[in-house]
Amino acid sequence: MAAELEAEVPAFDRSLLECSAEELAAKWLQTNDLQKEVYQHLAYYVPKIYCRGPNPAPQREDLLAQQVLLGPMEWYLCGEDPAFGFPKLEQANKPSHLCGRVFKVGEPTYSCRDCAVDPTCVLCMECFLGSIHKEHRYRMTTSGGGGFCDCGDTEAWKEGPYCKKHEINTSETEEEEDPLVHLSEDMVARAYNIFAITFKYAVDILTWEKENELPGLEMTEKSDTYYCMLFNDEVHTYEQVIYTLQKAVNCTQKEAIGFATTVDRDGRRSVRYGDFQYCEQAKSVIVRNTSRQTKPLKVQVMHSSIVAHQSFGLKLLTWLGSIIGYSDGLRRILCQVGLQEGPDGENSSLVDKLMLSDSKLWKGARNVYHQLFMSSLLMDLKYKKLFAIRFARNYERLQSDFMKDDHDREFSIADLSIQIFTVPSLARMLITEENLMTTIIKTFMDHLRHRDIQGRFQFERYTALQAFKFRRVQSLILDLKYVLISKPTEWSDDLRHKFLEGFDAFLELLKCMQGMDPITRQVGQHIEMEPEWEAAFTLQMKLTLVISMMQDWCALDEKVLIEAYKKCLAVLMQCHSGFTDGEQPIVLNMCGHSVETIRYCVSQEKVSIHLPVSRLLAGLHVLLSKTEVAYKFPELLPLSELSPPMLIEHPLRCLVLCAQVHAGMWRRNGFSLVNQIYYYHNVKCRREMFDKDIVMLQTGVSMMDPNHFLMIMLSRFELYQIFSTPDYGKRFSTENTNKDIVQQNNTLIEEMLYLIIMIVGERFSPGIGQVNATDEIKREIIHQLSIRPMAHSELVKALPEDENRETGMESVIEEVACFKKPGLTGRGLYELKPECTRNFNLYFYHFSRAEQSKAEEAQRKLRKQNREDTALPPPALPPFCPLFASLVNILQSDVMLCIMGTILQWAVEHNGYAWSESMLQRVLHLLGMALQEEKQHLENLSEENVVTFTFTQKISKPGDAPNNSPSILAMLETLQNAPHLEVHKDMIRWILKTFNAIKKLRESSSTSPVAETEGNIMEESSRDKDKAERKRKAEIARLRREKIMAQMSEMQRHFINENKELFQQTLEELDTSASGVHDNSPVTSDAKLTALGPEQTRVAEHRQVVMCILCQEEQEVKVDSRAMVLAAFIQRSTVLSKNRSKTIPDPEKYDPLFMHPDLSCGTHTGSCGHIMHAHCWQRYFDAVQAKEQRRQQRLRVHTSYDVENGEFLCPLCECLSNTVIPLLPPPRVLFNRSVYFSGQPNLAHWIKTVCQQIKALYLLRDEDCASKSKELSEKMDELQLPEGFRPDFQPKNPYSESIKEMLTTFGTATYKVGLKVHPNEEDPRVPIMCWGSCAYTIQTIGKIVVSVAFSLKDDCLTSLTRFAAAHWTVSSLSAVQGHFCTLLASLVPNEKNGNLPCILDIDMFHLLVNLVLSFPAIHCQDFSGVSLGTGDLHLFHLVTMAHIIQILLTSSTEENGMDQENTSSEEEVAVLTLYKFLCQCTGSALKEISSGWHLWKNLKAGIMPFLRCSALFFHYLNGVPAPSEMEVSGTNQFEHLCSYLSLPNNLTCLFQENSDIMNTLIESWCSNNEVKRYLEGKRHAISYARESNKLIDLPDDYSCLINQASNFSCPKSGGDKSRAPTLCLVCGTMLCSQSYCCQTELEGEDVGACTAHTYTCGSGVGIFLRVRECQVLFLAGKTKGCFYPPPYLDDYGETDQGLRRGNPLHLCKERFKKIQKLWQQHSITEEIGHAQEANQTLVGIDWQHL
């Protein structure tokens, strides 16, 4: 150890090492004043170890600190060598049954929906996997850091509190055993001493505020060195800090980034080291630079000694944390020390001191001591309680500090409330003993100071600062929630008392909200400024759960409920006393009833949407009914004090306000009101807003005369006049010509009727109706699913959550819905069970208007499908609870009948717009409800009860004089036949039917059966008539439909004939030549199809006519006509790469002639297949370019495509493209001038001839270059120019100018993209890149279609191949000839081309394509009569043989004699012979193999991909259709391929046939040095067949990935946790994305880790999984990217992007395959393009920084 240190520590530090821990500890054990000794030691050594320079040296500091400072303390504590002492302690310790693991940022945490007491109870992954909850409905989240595992906490879990690991220690449940008994007395004393001194030292130094002095320590270091310390705040951005630092301390950007990153992480960092002046100067620059808009960055100049001691103070705290890990006894001693009151009394303990200076500490210090608290105080049951009390006593102060602090809550001690308050026993104790509820609420109120004159909250305009403060205040509500989350099972008098005290405080709070943000209707002018409303609603929203929980608590104890009810009522009366002043009383009269009320118009006076006190009372009132307190102790309740009109007044106003807003009367009040109304009904608020207002009305009506209620309601709706005065409505509509006003009134009437429906019909809350909680949820779900089938997450969103973030949906969903699994896209859906549709209520109160109409439509459609009538009658309802029972009478009250009668009358008279169908529909619904009610009453009739509900009688009676209006029943019968009410007929009929049924029920006991049948007959006959009429109409409709259909299809036929070409956009040529041949022409199966060579099957030439998508003109594809082009996209690709680490070093010099078999980087060309004229495209592209340039100048916006790089979108399908491919006729026929005759040369002969030609060319060129020699011809003679070879012949280019231009365009584009260089059409590498792209693209296709060998009609590949074959005509002839010569030389060596790759390092398919496509350049000068096809065939055979040798050389199969057949076939013998020959050539370096069977099997498997690609290539080149058998995968595929490619089935025959030349060639191949090295095992080579690349394997359980990511730390910033760990799905590398620390420079720009990675791993294209977000990321280049749904689904068939839902996620293999396919097909860039076109916001994202 010493030796190690010496190297690092400067000389003057050497003395430090002489300090002996053992001796020092011995001295300390003797001393009387230990503190003095220790302090002296620290004062002397700490500054010598810490802070010796501008940058911290943590490793050195830690080593020295352990040796010099901590070592002695450990010796002292143990009383012996700590190396023995600590293990002893550990052994003696009875380990805790609490896990207490503190979570790292991003670590997965688990909670159990079934067993967790509240959602804050979580387990670490290890505990979770060993717990019973693994099998339950669990929830998974990632931790934000802080917090710890609750395993072992019996209060946190209803069941299974221990995992397997922590269960062991619970056998003896003697909790209260004192852990100190395991320690010796001496040890206790020593521990106490040293803990007290060190803890105090640490606390003192950390909370020290003076700059030049130390607490109780001498300043030993006299040197005047200072630090300029920069502190973190949450106000300034990274960029601001970096910029400022560069200016202030003159550092590089990189250093500045480093400083900023550390400041952000640790909360402070010294940015300058030196004398005071020097540091002060930097400080002033920083302050000046950052103080302009906000408060300046915090900077402090500190003496280096102070910084040194602070560093060690932190180290000490960490040390204490680890020491107490050895023993519970030590932990307890530390707790004792920490909580011991100091000499200054209250708040003087060390723990208090730390807590109270929390907001003054920097982040790093806070983290350290919070962690210490968690591992000490919170892990010790006894001290947890004492600490909780300290925390509660300091609560107000801590919260105030937190409000002023600008750090996030997770860095504040206030955040510990979650650890304390969520423990039920602690929470209960703190409520009763520390009055915590009241404290929290009062603290909360103290921080919301702004009030109006009435004492209500008043929020200022919502500024950022306000929002910031307000958010902090809200965390107090969260604390209140924690305290209330677990409900008491037993009540003590103390608890009752303190709860009610808290309830009082809560009522005070609600009182400040009652009536806040009042609004007045704006008339004439639009409001000038939208009033502030968000703060009030945020408050309401946050309090919603607390209000509900308060009610839950009240419901648990009768005494508490009664008291709470009284208190609430009292507060409500106080609120009202100030309200009704000045409102004049008036008297209303209607139908012989009269009521007194006040004159008040919502549309003219102030009204507020915030009525929490009323709503709380409504909630408590329901509880009186639910708990039956109302019946048990009526004498204790102030029911007689209730004034129903007073109760309903404000809720009614609020509901009228909504109606008026809907009627358009409040348009001038702007959006703030619209928003408020929206949230009032929204699922987040409605439970304690809208719902409770309805309850309050129900409460009111149940206690008053319904007629009185209706009259008051009419008056508040400002409709009283219309209904109270006979004929007023009629007059109103005729006199009032203002359509808007009439419309307004109609809407108001509709809204009022709707409200009545709700008051009577909404009885699904326990306590109102006789239902239970699940009935309520079931009903919600049924109505959501009536709209349409929904995914789990949608349903969850539509249902209100409880404090456990549960909707209760799981318990009932199976009863009402069926689950349908998702397909490849979309999500799993729940569908309503058919039997549940009868519970559908069209006027369900939680429907929004849009939902209501959608549901109506869906339900009617469903009924039509089931051939039922389409009436949607009200469902049968559960009976009311007794307290609300009288509510039903509203339906049969005189005023109600009058309202309904009036509206029916309007409908009967049907004049003008005084009524609406909606109005009628609602009246019909109300009638239906009343009938249902009466029917139920009759059915449940018991002997002693008299039926008081006599609706049927009342509606049969005609109106009284003077009206003499007909009875409601009569009017209905009239309406049944009204032609204008067709839609409502079913409903009216349903009403009449029900009416008759009730009549029957009533009469069944008394009257004769005659009347009954009479009624029936009447009904039946009318029904039959109706049916017949309908049938007739339906028939007419059907005939009409048929006629139209006939006309339509006629038109369609015509259209198709007219626009034939539109429907035949695919190349006609291909249709006829390729598929056409084997579709209808008599190609019998024995007619052999041959793709190449002199025997090649002749293909009849066809005219190929195509249409331009831009000008719609059609044109034939001919050599001499204008060019037609396909939109195409070229990209570099590594999809097939077997070596991802390889990059092209210098693209300017790179020679792409030979492709390495690792296929590390290829060029892929794809196309959407849309055809244009070349000139049309040019015009289109120029226009796009011009437009984009203008746009970019103006707006500086990005687009999804990069015009400057030649990118554009296909004008038809918007597919991303960056060039065009010309369409060409089959090119080979053009150059093949040979007439076919027999006597084509054999391979050996042909090679000889070609070699001669090559020689001649070389010679010629040498001469050319040297000088114009006159003796040229002589030399030529000397050479013996092969027969018919005319090297001076320059072939004429057969293509039109326009085609030539396109050949160059596409060729140059391929070159530019493929090599990433500037375009240069002259570069000799252009043709190579074109051939390469053709070969590579065919290879990718060959990989994808393995079973189905061919995709025969591929415009893109056909064009690409033909283009590549034609491209030589526009390049330099000599260059192409040169390429051919070099290529051939790799197989047939000559003396000119040395140093070519050996055959192991050549991809044979690329070689084949290059050879075949460059060959015409030589062949065109050959007039000897050898056909081009002969050349193709020989080249193909030659390359195939080379490939066979390649395969045999690299074959790695182990011999295995077990499964081979005995009889050896001809092939097996032959291949063995060949192998033996190879052995000879390689000097027996090859492995001995005796089984021909294995060799042959290997060879066949190895060569298949090559054959498949070759077949595709020649097919596209020569257009010979493939035999249909070949498309079927199967055992014979090999034979079919051989036959098609003109190969013998026994491939080794090739060698035998050409043995004369082949033996020499093989020998030359094998003698290559590289081959030898390979065989000697000195190098690696690719073996065949190459497996196709796949994306990495992903685990089935997503949490594995989360765990993996949480263990991943940023590779650049020394073990820090990465914020956005991102997994490359191509190679499996984990990256630290979206973070400054891992930005690198790429081509002069800063890019994030992902973008940088794509350049090495995917040549610019990348597929990633962002693990924290559970989101797939596609990247292409620096500017393109999009997010894609992850392949992980929960049990409900849904993805969880952002991991918000937290359901367990599992890999969906199909979806993952889909992503893989996108990658393999090179469609990632295209996918991004489409995503960006669809969603413009994606374009703005800085993808390069990810």
Ligand SMILES: [Zn+2]
């Ligand atoms: Zn755990």
Ligand SMILES: [Zn+2]
């Ligand atoms: Zn555990």
Ligand SMILES: [Zn+2]
């Ligand atoms: Zn569980």
Ligand SMILES: [Zn+2]
């Ligand atoms: Zn055109």
Ligand SMILES: [Zn+2]
């Ligand atoms: Zn297209």
Ligand SMILES: [Zn+2]
């Ligand atoms: Zn990083």
Ligand SMILES: [Zn+2]
């Ligand atoms: Zn990768």
